[in-house]
Amino acid sequence: MGAQVFRSAVFLSAGLFALTFALSAEAKPAYSFEVPGVSDDIADAIKGASLTRDAMRSDEETGAQDLFASARADYERIIGVLYARGYYAGSISILLDGREAAGIEPMDAPQTIGRIDIRVLPGPRFTFARAAIGPLAGGTQLPSGYRQGETAGSGTIIAAARAGVDAWREDGHAKAAVRHQQITANHRTETVSSDIVLDPGPEAHFGILHARGNQRLRTERLLEIAGYPTGRRYTPERIEEVRARLRRTGIFSSVTLVEADKLRDGDLLDGDLTVVEERRRRMGAGIEYGSSEGLTLSAYWLHRNLLGGGERLRWDAEISGIGGTTGGTDYSLGVRLDRPATFSPDTSAFVTSTVARTHEEDYTQDAYSVGVGLAHIFNERLSGQVAIQYDWQKVTDDSGDTIYRQISWPSFLLWDNRDNVFDAKRGYYGRVGATPFYGLGDSTGSGMQLTSDLRAYKAFGAEGRFVLAGRAQIGGVFGPSLEKTPRDYLFYSGGGGTVRGQPYQSLGVRVLENGTLKTGGGRFAAFSGEFRAGLTESIGVVAFYDAGYVGTDDYFNDSGEWQSGAGVGLRYATPIGPIRLDLAGPVSGSTGDGAQIYLGIGQAF
Missing domain, CATH: 3.10.20.310 (membrane protein fhac)
Structure with missing residues (x-):
């Protein structure tokens, strides 16, 4: 009986001790933070610099030792904010249970803290009585606030010195520096005199x-x-x-x-x-789905330094049209070897080859190509490429088998200043391509294909929550008749890349005397507009409208037709780009009806 009472007393004491410890660990000190006599934005900036304030607002437990360290660090942090805004006569008081934190020796740090009181009196705001800097390089852009009569913030002084040094560096003086500076605050007149002397050094x-x-x-x-x-x-x-x-x-x-x-x-x-x-090898894969296009699976294998000279070898494989209504399953396999720094540091040479088998609703094609070319980076926004290539295609359609053979010179210029390739909110994208080709044999004509893809993005609202995005695609083939033009150079409309809501490649033209053979057109235009809205950091919605035109030999006349579609979509942000789910239906045109579904990674454009 005595032993049982003893065990109960032990358990009760242990429980009370654990409860007391838990309550004391969870309890935070009483806390106040006052910044009288200044605007809300200045007060918020001062409070935002305080580590003690962050600790008091945090849900995590913070011990007395950590609070003491934060309080001592806050003096310097708050002074930095005051000086940056021109307050050089402020006072800071941080009381821990009535004791000034700066006066407590680290070895005497309090074991417990019951109350923290912070009070900051910024005092008067100082202005520049003198704001001198020199010598300056031509074209130096100093901060507008670095002049007599303006607020004498330390940040402005630092920015002026940095601007002066940077201007000399941009003028070729690599070791430009501040040789001497004298900053004097006059508390009687509440002014600051700033003298900065620069040393440009030699041109380097x-x-x-x-x-x-x-x-x-x-x-x-x-x-x-x-x-x-x-x-x-x-x-x-x-x-x-x-x-x-x-x-x-x-x-x-x-x-x-x-x-x-x-x-x-x-x-x-x-x-x-x-x-x-980096590791020499890399693999990747992708997946997309469209209700008419079917499932598309893609993969690549990359070797970053094949021969020890920075050569980049990449294999790409794709299977598309799985379960779709576009004629059958398509296969392609491509390889490309790039050699950087060929002829110039910004020019790469490459060799490329592709084999493919395509099953479309109106024809089947076996194709092969091999080519060599050069790619050049003009600047961080502008790049281009030119190549010479041999192409071979065998097309089987209602007219029989046709062999196309040609030498082509595919080239393009690309301008891209988008803020994000996979989920752009601002900027522009433009790609203009020209592919002259020379037919080999009676079945292939000679001419040129021209293409352009132009996109623009505009964000507005808080933190760019809303985005307007627009796209225009225009293309044309000039020279040969449609019958003598390789199918890869002709244009179709419909599907995820042109007009959502219309079946894939549903709009083309009809040729031959009886008009029974459907093929791609020689003229093409497509326009897309999207309104994107972010609901949360991860989830967004989209409304869109697409329209496309395909004609035989002219734009916007009786030789062609229009189609359009519209719909809504859902976006879910991931580290590799948003997951895209679009639901669209036809608006105009006679090429299809019913809803179309599109699923992939990245925005539609």
């Missing part, structure tokens, strides 16, 4: 690049790809170009390029490059 030219970190990539090829502009006048933009060339190869997981601390031989600036190589 690029020296040599020292590289390390490469293991499989040969050093001479690394330097060729980098394209360090030895001998040319220094500009920061050229350093960024070197970094960009190295990153876009995909060979490296890390690229670090720093300028030498000192100029060599008076005016030569060397560079120190450190790279970390």
Whole structure:
């Protein structure tokens, strides 16, 4: 009996101790934060700098030691905010149970804290009595607030010094720096005098690049790809170009390029490059679905450094039309080998080949192509490509078998300043292509295909919650008759890439005397508009309208027809782009009826 009472007393005591400990761990000190005499935006900025405030607002437990450390750190953080906004006579009080945190020695840190009181008196706002800086490079753009009579924020002074140094660097003076600065606050007049003296240093030219970190990539090829502009006048933009060339190869997981601390031989600036190589191989896959197109499965295999010179080998395979109503299942296999830094650091040479079998509703095609070409990066927005290619196709339709053979010169220019390739909210995209071709044999004509794809995006609302997106596609084949034009050069409308709500490639033209053979048209135009709205950070909705035209030999006349479709969609954001689900139906045209469903990754355009 005594032992049982003893055990009960032990359990009761342990329970009370655990309860007391839990309550004390969960309890937070009483807390106040006052910033009198200033506007709400200034008060919010001051409070936003406080680590103590963050800890008090957090749901996580914070011990007395952590609160004490946060309080001591807050003095410097809040002073930084005050100085940045021109308050140089402020006072800060942070009381922990009535004791000023700055006066408590770290070894005497409180074991418990029952109350925290923060009070900040910003005091008067100081203005510039003098705002001097020099010498300045031509065209220097100083902050508009760095002048007499304006608020003398420390951030403005720092921005002025940075602007002066950056302007000299852009003018070729790589080691420009602040030689001397004197900042004096006069508390009697509530003014600040700022004197900044710059040292431009000599005009610099690029020296040599020292590289390390490469293991499989040969050093001479690394330097060729980098394209360090030895001998040319220094500009920061050229350093960024070197970094960009190295990153876009995909060979490296890390690229670090720093300028030498000192100029060599008076005016030569060397560079120190450190790279970390990415894994050589990579695989990927994709999936899309359309109710008329069926299921599309794609995959690729990539080797980033095939021969030790940065060569990029990529295989692409695709099976499409699975379960669709477009004539059958299509297959394609392509390979491309790129060699960066050929002829120039921004020019790549490539060899490419593709084999494909296509089952469309009106014809079946076996195709093969092989080509060589050059791709060039003009700047971070503009790129282009030109190639020479041999194409062979065998087309089987209601008229029998036709063999097309031609030499073509496919080329394009691409402009892209979108903020996000997979989910653009701002910017423009434009791709203009020209493919002259010369027919080999009686069944293939000669001519040119022209194409353009133009897109624009405009975000509005809080944090770009709403987006207007528009797209225009225009194409044409000039020269041969439709019968002598390879099918790959002709145009169709309908499906996820042109007019949603209409079946895939449902709109073409009819040729031959009795008009019974359906084929693609020689003229094409399509227009799409979307309104995108974000409901949450992950979920968004879309409303869209698409229209397309296909004609025989002219735009917008009796030789062609229009079709259109409209619908709504749902988007779910993922790290690789939004998952897209669109439901659309026909609006005009006689090519199909009923709803069409589209599922994929990334926006429709």
